Amino acid sequence: MQLLQTTDKDFSVKFKTLVSDRREVTVDVSGTVREILADVKVRGDAAVKDYTSRFDRNNLQSLHLSETFIAEHATQCPADVLAALEFAAERIVAFHEKQVPQDIGYTDAVGVKLGLNWIALSQVGIYVPGGRASYPSSLLMNALPAKIAGVERIVMTVPMPGGEINPVVLAAAQVAGVTEIYGIGGAQAIAALAYGTESIAPVDKIVGPGNAYVAEAKRQVFGTVGIDSIAGPSEILVVADSQNNPDWIAWDLLSQAEHDPSAQSILITDSEIFAQQVIKAVEKIIANLPTREVASASWQNYAAVILVSDLAESIPLLNQLAPEHVELCVDNPQLLADQIKCAGSVFLGRYTPEAIGDYLGGPNHILPTARSARFASGLSVYDFLKRITFLECNQESLQTIGKAAITLAEAEGLPAHAGSVSVRLQ
Numbered sequence: 001m002q003l004l005q006t007t008d009k010d011f012s013v014k015f016k017t018l019v020s021d022r023r024e025v026t027v028d029v030s031g032t033v034r035e036i037l038a039d040v041k042v043r044g045d046a047a048v049k050d051y052t053s054r055f056d057r058n059n060l061q062s063l064h065l066s067e068t069f070i071a072e073h074a075t076q077c078p079a080d081v082l083a084a085l086e087f088a089a090e091r092i093v094a095f096h097e098k099q100v101p102q103d104i105g106y107t108d109a110v111g112v113k114l115g116l117n118w119i120a121l122s123q124v125g126i127y128v129p130g131g132r133a134s135y136p137s138s139l140l141m142n143a144l145p146a147k148i149a150g151v152e153r154i155v156m157t158v159p160m161p162g163g164e165i166n167p168v169v170l171a172a173a174q175v176a177g178v179t180e181i182y183g184i185g186g187a188q189a190i191a192a193l194a195y196g197t198e199s200i201a202p203v204d205k206i207v208g209p210g211n212a213y214v215a216e217a218k219r220q221v222f223g224t225v226g227i228d229s230i231a232g233p234s235e236i237l238v239v240a241d242s243q244n245n246p247d248w249i250a251w252d253l254l255s256q257a258e259h260d261p262s263a264q265s266i267l268i269t270d271s272e273i274f275a276q277q278v279i280k281a282v283e284k285i286i287a288n289l290p291t292r293e294v295a296s297a298s299w300q301n302y303a304a305v306i307l308v309s310d311l312a313e314s315i316p317l318l319n320q321l322a323p324e325h326v327e328l329c330v331d332n333p334q335l336l337a338d339q340i341k342c343a344g345s346v347f348l349g350r351y352t353p354e355a356i357g358d359y360l361g362g363p364n365h366i367l368p369t370a371r372s373a374r375f376a377s378g379l380s381v382y383d384f385l386k387r388i389t390f391l392e393c394n395q396e397s398l399q400t401i402g403k404a405a406i407t408l409a410e411a412e413g414l415p416a417h418a419g420s421v422s423v424r425l426q
């Protein structure tokens with residue numbers, strides 16, 4: 001891992017490369033994705049099957065996974081794993097149930113009735129990644145908030161590389177009550193959900209994480225359908241002082257690196273000795289780790305240890321990076337946490353490894369990446385709800401507020417607007 005010091009002359013140039021929001025969106029990916037989307041829009045199931053054969057080495061007869069297939073595979077999930085899924089689901093549900101918002105309804109001082117109702121989306125697509133690893137945890141994080149919001153139709157896609165699926169994914173689907181499942185992934189799955197095919201009816205919104213192809217496909221279908229946020233290749237930024245065990249921090253950095261060659265891991269510390277200890281620990285772990293992504297050159301390009309003279313300096317750097325996950329491994333982490341403006345999710349103290357949040361802390365692990373935490377938030381119940389507002393005047397209240405509306409309509413040069421109010425005032 002490269003070591004950068006904020007006092008170096010070229011620090012700002014090097015830091016800029018870490019901040020680049022183009023890390024996961026190469027021209028190559030957006031061009032490939034555009035072609036896949038256009039092809040699926042025209043050729044439907046046939047195109048989805050072609051790409052699934054090419055990218056997932058899976059020659060599907062049917063995109064849909066039958067009830068029997070799901071049940072047979074789900075029963076292969078070991079009992080201890082099923083119990084852990086159920087435990088995780090309980091914690092995720094408990095946190096997300098607290099998010100359900102209240103409708104608004106009141107009559108104002110002049111007698112106008114006003115209201116705002118939260119309405120669940122009717123049909124959503126949830127993307128469960130499955131290229132390099134399988135993600136039953138992402139299935140729970142996607143589906144449980146949708147269920148709590150009251151979504152009627154939840155359509156899940158999950159790639160099945162080589163025609164295989166981890167039984168734990170299908171057990172998680174049963175825990176979450178997801179039944180409409182298609183064994184497809186990547187941009188072709190996003191296209192099928194957005195445009196529909198012969199065998200998949202289109203949805204209104206697509207949520208969920210995925211690699212650079214999935215993230216780019218969600219960007220490109222936005223407008224045809226809603227999307228949650230860009231939840232692409234994982235990121236972690238650890239702020240740690242020298243009182244930490246370097247091995248613990250090294251594992252934390254690698255926990256996100258192992259997701260993807262485009263993942264990003266950054267440590268900010270105020271101790272050069274500690275920085276060197278963590279770099280060494282990372283190298284030692286990588287040498288013995290079976291996961292290939294962490295050793296890849298592209299991961300190393302986006303990974304760094306930044307040496308600051310005071311940990312207070314970490315805050316402006318962090319807010320610029322807007323990382324998916326932040327760990328604050330310091331005493332009194334709340335002091336730093338209160339100053340964070342841009343991050344997906346924050347983990348406080350030395351005993352809250354980010355991996356706990358990945359599985360069962362409670363908050364959602366589907367979080368904005370590629371600096372989109374500047375304007376977006378993690379998945380929540382709100383993503384599955386929309387709002388409709390209501391307004392009711394009576395003859396008296398229209399008299400009271402109508403004249404100002406006529407004045408504004410005339411000021412905008414829109415006489416029919418003015419007329420539709422004034423005819424009611426006579």
Ligand SMILES: NC(=O)c1ccc[n+]([C@@H]2O[C@H](COP(=O)([O-])OP(=O)(O)OC[C@H]3O[C@@H](n4cnc5c(N)ncnc54)[C@H](O)[C@@H]3O)[C@@H](O)[C@H]2O)c1
Pocket residue numbers: 032055056128129130131132133135138159184185186187188209210211212213214230231232233234259260263324365366367368369
């Ligand atoms: N930000 C979050 O909230 C969050 C949560 C969980 C996982 N993740 C991320 O999800 C991702 C999972 O990635 P994954 O690859 O394991 O699974 P994935 O399901 O996202 O991607 C697999 C699909 O990518 C497509 N693909 C692969 N190579 C391609 C190519 N050359 N051309 C066109 N399409 C291609 C294939 O269609 C394949 O089905 C990781 O990047 C991980 O960091 C993010």
Ligand SMILES: N[C@H](CO)Cc1c[nH]c[nH+]1
Pocket residue numbers: 135137138233234235256259324358365366367
């Ligand atoms: N760290 C991922 C989000 O970036 C979520 C995850 C699922 N399983 C393991 N990790």
Ligand SMILES: [Zn+2]
Pocket residue numbers: 234255256259355358
């Ligand atoms: Zn993870």
